[in-house]
Amino acid sequence: MKTIDVPVREQVSAQTQEIFDKLNKKMGRVPNLYATIGYSDNALKGILDFEDAFSHGAFTPKEREAVNLVVSQVNNCSYCLAAHSMLAGLKGFSSEEIMQIRKGLSVNTKLQVVLQLAKSIVENKGAAKPVLKEAFFDAGYNEAALIELIGLITVRTFTNYVYALTDIPVDFPAVPALS
Known part of the structure; x- marks a missing residue:
């Protein structure tokens, strides 16, 4: 089965690199999920724009x-x-x-x-x-x-499904299971 690795900056397009730079400036890093979505310029830009659109609703x-x-x-x-x-x-x-x-x-x-x-x-x-x-x-x-x-x-x-299909490393503190 093909595994999907979290890409580094040099592995993505120039457009995605620009988005990574903005994420780095805003968040101090590029979370693994966004980096993985960055394989597609359109998907990364689209999901970030979509998220932003709902931040003022x-x-x-x-x-x-x-x-x-x-x-x-x-x-x-x-x-x-x-x-x-x-x-x-x-x-x-x-x-x-x-x-x-x-x-x-x-x-x-x-x-x-x-x-x-x-x-x-x-x-x-x-x-x-x-x-x-x-x-x-x-x-x-x-x-x-x-x-x-x-x-x-x-x-x-969308992000839940990206994770489910890529199984990339979680780069945030783990949370307990529900009881």
Whole structure:
């Protein structure tokens, strides 16, 4: 079976090298997942632009991070769980909250509605339980927020699938399994 290695800067195109330089400046490094996506200029630019497009939408940074966690949990992506657990901690979630979020749970009822809907969307390949969609709208979200939630799920599922098919080294602290 062919293995996919994390490319170094010299192994990617000039366009991807420019993106790597921007990532290095912003993050201090190029995470292995982004480096691997960098085999394709279009995919790396596209996913970064797509992620950025949702960074100013209906959801707060903490809510987006929570969605990243629950989606990565459902998709069983240890890479994204490690990365987003670290980021969730930096955004103010405790270790206990992170574990609950991964289960689709939160003491914040509005966030729990978002998590439950996101979890259902992923588990049911888009055919979420209607009661959860109704709860989302009852919680004060609108159609634009629903579309953005689907976008957030799409972004994370893309990276989850890249990891699943490449099995690249996780370059973030590992996270405990759910009990």
